[in-house]
Amino acid sequence: MEERRKSKRMELDSTLVIKRLDDNSKEEIRKFVPESYAKTYLHWLNGIRDWCISRQLWWGHRIPAFYCTKCGKMTVSREDLTVCPDCGAPVTQDEDTLDTWFSSALWPFSTLGWPDKTPELDYFYPTDVLVTGYDIIFFWVVRMVFSGLEQTDTTPFHTVLIHGLVRDSQGRKMSKSLGNGIDPLEVIDKYGADALRMTLVTGNAPGNDMRFYWERVEASRNFANKVWNASRFIMMNLDKADMGNVSLTDLTDADKWILSKVNTLAKDVTENLDKYELGIALSKVYDFVWEEFCDWYIEMVKPRLYSDTDSTKAAALWTLKTVLIRSLKMLHPFIPFITEEIFCTLQDEEESIMVSEWPVYTEELNFAAEEKAIETIKEAVRAIRTVRTSMNVPPSRKAKVFVVSENAEICRIFENGKVFFATLASASEVAVQADKEGIADDAVSAVIPGANIYIPFADLVDIEKEVERLKKEEAKLSKELARSKGMLSNERFISKAPAAKIEEEKAKYEKYQQMMEQVQARLAQLQK
């Protein structure tokens, strides 16, 4: 520090900063995420000037400079002085305070108890990652680095993760004058801290600004609810069988499929997190939990849980619990509160999810064949659902499903997977066969890779009712046709009505005729 006598302002000599950073090489600061922000950092260093650190503010750290009331000597001291070290006369302390950023530069170590040698400082310092906004790279980041080097001889972190700013839904910066600010506490009151945190990570990439939409917070809250409900369902069923002796050989294809999926997920998500791709990591866990686990697996295992005779019930429960625990651990960084709450209720093996073991990929849980089998079944279920939806068939109406394939492996997959079609695709029965034997010509079909699926028309549609409906339609149409024909053969109408009106009536007549042909063709088909 050097005193500028005239104004009594303290300035930090930039050569000190440069020396400190050069001694440790500029590379010490190492990594910026995204990398492009290293430029902002170096730009500041290359244009560095002395920095006035005196502020005429009443808050902040008082400048540790003491002036002798007699000889006028200035002494800068770590300890507070009362008398001049030269002449022993009383001293007064500088009235100014340190610039906020000068004080903030001490943050990485002063928060850990520095200058005392505390256990926290010893354990946590130097830290790993600084998370901050791009707008304060030169105000704060650079200054923390050289302050760390000056006071502790080390850089306070090795990586700087830059996040964007949260803007309003129109992309404007939130400000008091615009009145477009969002109070995080209000969001938390309405939707919970987990929902807010998750919203800020969703779809976000390091360094990019994001827009704030209430709808997104709501969607995050809905996801948290989904996790909560699935967990409650699992916990309610856990006492239905003793899971103590379950081994990998007891597992069904579906169990192995979901375990294999969550296993691969752990590898992928860990890779994304290591690269600070938080938004991508979250979307992978989100999709897995919502779609694969809740919408598919839990629905697939329900018949096993509800059956009194199913010998794989314990395996199903063990799988549910195992996959839920792994999912919760991967969700914990994004929705910490709800995951901790569920985790502590669900299991006794680990004390808190915060210090639990992170899921790690293991070759033992890689089941490629079973994954392929269940994906094939999912494909078939989706095809059946599409057929039923397009024909407006209510889920309550059960229909027989024929799977036709000459591929023995595919037939085996469907033989093993028959059980799923009842709950997932409203099937009354599933027949797996190599040819079309016994399948009526009017069966509705759908194609999936390696197999054709047929559903008897009569199973999807109540023929008697349909015939009745078509006959009513036929009667209505023949009345309309007669009326229209009468008009068009009425000479007074033809000679007096405007041409447009006549054309309109002719078009109607043609339309009714077409509809009549369709209705009659349909009737003929149904009454064969």
Ligand SMILES: [Zn+2]
């Ligand atoms: Zn003195």
